[in-house]
Amino acid sequence: MEVPAGGSVLVVDFGGQYAHLITRALRSLGVFALLVSASQGASGLLREASQRGARGVVLSGGPSSVWEAGHDGVAEAALSLGVPVLGICYGHQLLAKVLGGRVGRAPRGEFGPTIVEVLEEDTILRGLPGRLRVWMSHNDAVLEPPPGARVLARSPGSPVAAFELQRPGGPRVYGVQWHPEVAHSQGGLELLGNWASLTGLLGTWRPGDIVGELVEQVRRAAPAGVAVAAVSGGVDSTVAAVIAQMALRERLVPVFIDHGLHPEGEVERALGILRGSGLDPVVVDAQEEFLSALRGVVDPEEKRRVVGRVYGEVLLREARRLGAEYLVQGTIYPDVIESGARPGADVIKTHHNVGGLPKGLGLKLIEPLRWLYKDEVREIARALRLPRELLEKQPVPGPGLAVRVEGEVTPEKLAIAKRADAIVREVVERRGLHRGLWQYFAVLTASRATGVKGDRRSYGYVVAVRVVESREAMTAAPARLPWEALEEMAARITGEIPGVTRVVYDVTPKPPATIEWE
Numbered sequence: 001m002e003v004p005a006g007g008s009v010l011v012v013d014f015g016g017q018y019a020h021l022i023t024r025a026l027r028s029l030g031v032f033a034l035l036v037s038a039s040q041g042a043s044g045l046l047r048e049a050s051q052r053g054a055r056g057v058v059l060s061g062g063p064s065s066v067w068e069a070g071h072d073g074v075a076e077a078a079l080s081l082g083v084p085v086l087g088i089c090y091g092h093q094l095l096a097k098v099l100g101g102r103v104g105r106a107p108r109g110e111f112g113p114t115i116v117e118v119l120e121e122d123t124i125l126r127g128l129p130g131r132l133r134v135w136m137s138h139n140d141a142v143l144e145p146p147p148g149a150r151v152l153a154r155s156p157g158s159p160v161a162a163f164e165l166q167r168p169g170g171p172r173v174y175g176v177q178w179h180p181e182v183a184h185s186q187g188g189l190e191l192l193g194n195w196a197s198l199t200g201l202l203g204t205w206r207p208g209d210i211v212g213e214l215v216e217q218v219r220r221a222a223p224a225g226v227a228v229a230a231v232s233g234g235v236d237s238t239v240a241a242v243i244a245q246m247a248l249r250e251r252l253v254p255v256f257i258d259h260g261l262h263p264e265g266e267v268e269r270a271l272g273i274l275r276g277s278g279l280d281p282v283v284v285d286a287q288e289e290f291l292s293a294l295r296g297v298v299d300p301e302e303k304r305r306v307v308g309r310v311y312g313e314v315l316l317r318e319a320r321r322l323g324a325e326y327l328v329q330g331t332i333y334p335d336v337i338e339s340g341a342r343p344g345a346d347v348i349k350t351h352h353n354v355g356g357l358p359k360g361l362g363l364k365l366i367e368p369l370r371w372l373y374k375d376e377v378r379e380i381a382r383a384l385r386l387p388r389e390l391l392e393k394q395p396v397p398g399p400g401l402a403v404r405v406e407g408e409v410t411p412e413k414l415a416i417a418k419r420a421d422a423i424v425r426e427v428v429e430r431r432g433l434h435r436g437l438w439q440y441f442a443v444l445t446a447s448r449a450t451g452v453k454g455d456r457r458s459y460g461y462v463v464a465v466r467v468v469e470s471r472e473a474m475t476a477a478p479a480r481l482p483w484e485a486l487e488e489m490a491a492r493i494t495g496e497i498p499g500v501t502r503v504v505y506d507v508t509p510k511p512p513a514t515i516e517w518e
């Protein structure tokens with residue numbers, strides 16, 4: 001799949017933590033931005049720049065020192081393109097170095113919130129307060145600006161916290177020591193917007209506008225023959241399948257695999273959403289196959305691999321039966337980047353949503369959403385007027401309740417987990433508590449506890465209730481549910497499920513815990 005037409009800003013990733021944040025911030029400003037790994041070197045950057053129509057380059061942060069890493073060539077390549085260039089943190093120091101400034105040990109390291117004094121309210125600092133509270137993380141600093149450059153800001157540890165250099169006949173080059181892409185940096189988005197306006201791309205990227213282009217790309221990728229789309233009822237796979245169906249019409253066959261590990265009612269919910277989206281999936285009942293493959297499997301990661309492997313086998317069998325040559329997958333940009341595949345290199349990723357599809361399914365992959373972030377996929381779903389429920393549904397992990405039953409998944413434990421989970425869902429939704437929650441579910445723990453039911457001692461399972469607030473699942477906080485709701489869950493779960501003697505509420509945030517128990 002190619003990138004959408006129109007220009008782009010390339011964000012060179014030097015291995016820092018925040019490169020994705022820069023890309024996302026630019027996209028939120030309507031600028032189509034892409035990550036390029038610095039490990040591709042100067043020639044890689046020049047190639048990407050010509051393929052992707054680069055109209056600006058950001059050199060991002062990174063863990064190394066400009067004296068060690070050997071990235072000068074990458075910075076020089078960026079400067080040779082004749083487009084606006086912005087250096088951030090490590091990128092700022094690298095630009096200063098190759099342009100003849102002095103970089104060395106900072107008068108003092110700055111980590112976390114730092115006050116920056118704005119000296120020149122110039123193009124990229126326009127509209128920002130004179131004293132900025134920003135996020136820094138550095139030991140080295142630009143001590144003297146490149147010849148001819150103006151110092152725009154300073155801080156106690158950064159004599160040149162920002163600079164501007166007007167190069168003869170070229171656009172201005174900017175560097176900032178702090179991280180404008182981090183939410184804690186005051187005026188960060190404004191700064192990026194000021195810079196992005198120099199590229200001429202500000203406000204030109206709207207995900208909803210590229211549906212036609214994505215459809216066209218799918219059509220070109222599969223000019224003839226049948227494609228299957230693996231659909232789960234989640235937003236990524238649904239949007240990918242809808243786009244593929246717009247392109248291929250009856251040559252697209254959506255396939256929904258019922259692995260028997262779904263929460264209660266989830267299959268009906270998913271099928272309702274898919275049908276409401278205009279898809280009519282083939283439903284494959286493979287419950288027995290998954291359960292028998294999971295027999296004796298205790299390790300959580302092994303469970304994910306087993307579910308992924310069986311999913312791949314079932315899908316391939318179905319594809320063969322349908323005579324399909326292509327597989328449409330809802331892979332999105334973070335999956336592509338995190339699985340180490342470089343844009344353009346069509347490596348089959350370990351697909352999170354299906355718990356890891358095995359490589360080499362032998363089908364040609366079509367991934368219409370591989371350049372998009374989740375919020376952009378949601379925006380496309382809205383533009384396509386897909387059912388609202390699709391956007392409101394809580395995420396269900398690809399391996400389903402296999403990772404919510406601790407230890408071996410047996411039919412008995414699975415049935416208990418499903419019932420407990422359904423009770424948690426009912427109580428939360430009936431009380432109208434689900435708005436604002438990221439996920440709410442039950443876990444069947446591996447613990448047993450003594451109870452007394454009907455004057456008899458009983459020794460049964462412990463169910464943990466997990467309810468979290470989160471924005472992106474990277475971090476999460478336990479929800480402060482009303483006590484009455486928790487009491488109702490405990491009473492119903494122990495009352496309605498004979499094997500359960502105890503219910504506990506998980507009050508651990510992420511980090512240090514994860515959202516799922518396994």
Ligand code: XMP
Binds near residue numbers: 399
């Ligand atoms: P954790 O447990 O890592 O979960 O905090 C973060 C988010 O990812 C979901 N999750 C998964 N989704 N396959 C998936 O498709 C998986 O194997 C998987 N494990 C966790 C989890 O539900 C949460 O939203």
